[in-house]
Amino acid sequence: MPNFHAKVFVSLRPSVLDPAGEAAKSAALRLGINGINKLRIGKSIELDITASSEEEAKNSVEVLSDRLLANPVIENWTFELHQSDLDSDI
Amino acid sequence: MTVGIVVFPGSNCDRDVKWALKDCLGIPADFLWHESRDLTKFDAIVLPGGFSYGDYLRCGAIARFAPVLDSLIDFVKNGGKVLGICNGFQVLTELGLLPGALTRNKDLHFICNTVDLSISSYRTDWFANYQFGENIKLPIAHGEGRYQCNSDTLKQLEDEDSIAIRYMNNPNGSMGDIAGITNKNGNVLGMMPHPERATDSLFGQIDGAKILKSLLSN
Numbered sequence: 001m002p003n004f005h006a007k008v009f010v011s012l013r014p015s016v017l018d019p020a021g022e023a024a025k026s027a028a029l030r031l032g033i034n035g036i037n038k039l040r041i042g043k044s045i046e047l048d049i050t051a052s053s054e055e056e057a058k059n060s061v062e063v064l065s066d067r068l069l070a071n072p073v074i075e076n077w078t079f080e081l082h083q084s085d086l087d088s089d090i
Numbered sequence: 091m092t093v094g095i096v097v098f099p100g101s102n103c104d105r106d107v108k109w110a111l112k113d114c115l116g117i118p119a120d121f122l123w124h125e126s127r128d129l130t131k132f133d134a135i136v137l138p139g140g141f142s143y144g145d146y147l148r149c150g151a152i153a154r155f156a157p158v159l160d161s162l163i164d165f166v167k168n169g170g171k172v173l174g175i176c177n178g179f180q181v182l183t184e185l186g187l188l189p190g191a192l193t194r195n196k197d198l199h200f201i202c203n204t205v206d207l208s209i210s211s212y213r214t215d216w217f218a219n220y221q222f223g224e225n226i227k228l229p230i231a232h233g234e235g236r237y238q239c240n241s242d243t244l245k246q247l248e249d250e251d252s253i254a255i256r257y258m259n260n261p262n263g264s265m266g267d268i269a270g271i272t273n274k275n276g277n278v279l280g281m282m283p284h285p286e287r288a289t290d291s292l293f294g295q296i297d298g299a300k301i302l303k304s305l306l307s308n
Contacts, residue, residue, distance in 0.1 A: 012193075015240075016193065016238055017193075017196065017236075017263065019194055019195070019196055019197065019198045019263075020194060020198065023198055068147070068151065068155075069147070071148055071151065071184065071191055073183070073189075073190060073191040073238070073239065073240075074191045074193055074238050
């Protein structure tokens with residue numbers, strides 16, 4: 001069965017205050033970086049999965065993202081998926 | 091009549107709850123390991139505070155899949171009383187037994203303090219024994235206690251009279267000053283403050299005692 005690599009990105013919904021992002025934004029100013037209007041912190045999760053097809057891998061990662069990796073009450077998620085067997089650099 | 095106290099890896103208020111129930115209030119209580127599915131010997135369940143599964147991913151996100159919680163869903167459906175304290179409240183929202191979510195405190199601080207609370211609803215057993223209009227003091231200790239939900243959920247909570255307690259001086263940015271909510275049936279209560287730390291007059295407060303006593307009252 002083919003192997004797939006997925007990168008899941010989890011971010012707080014735009015309506016949810018991100019105090020950690022606000023704190024990082026104020027630290028950026030102390031670093032001397034000006035002009036940052038918005039800074040929000042999320043999570044990136046990488047995983048390898050074996051599945052019979054890309055469609056099956058996609059379905060699995062969707063369920064995983066929606067039910068475990070993110071809490072849809074406060075977070076949004078997206079992901080990228082590609083067949084890792086085809087990577088020329090592996 | 092016995093209260094079950096769920097012990098997850100990383101729970102750290104489980105023994106406090108047992109001490110408060112048994113030693114302070116004389117209520118029979120026993121620990122319940124997170125891998126157990128058998129709730130038959132228990133008449134009420136407490137999900138205690140702490141850092142279940144290290145709070146990895148999100149508070150309560152991993153605990154939600156513990157075998158004991160499969161049984162807890164049926165227990166709640168059958169009208170069993172469940173109290174989630176602090177991390178236990180976070181687990182109840184992740185599990186979907188209570189709406190909304192608990193997120194990082196507005197000012198990022200871990201807050202360890204005693205706070206003034208107003209009782210918002212006397213609809214359920216949990217607060218039926220408090221005086222109408224009574225304000226209470228309970229300890230809080232959390233970094234992620236900011237209650238968050240969408241406006242439809244907030245309206246539903248208000249319409250169903252399910253907002254149990256509110257902060258008098260909101261310490262963490264919770265929507266609607268919410269410190270604790272119940273489900274519609276009233277048998278599930280989730281709250282960030284720790285009633286088990288206010289059951290002995292030596293500690294200066296006993297405002298939590300009536301909440302714990304109501305675990306076994308009908």
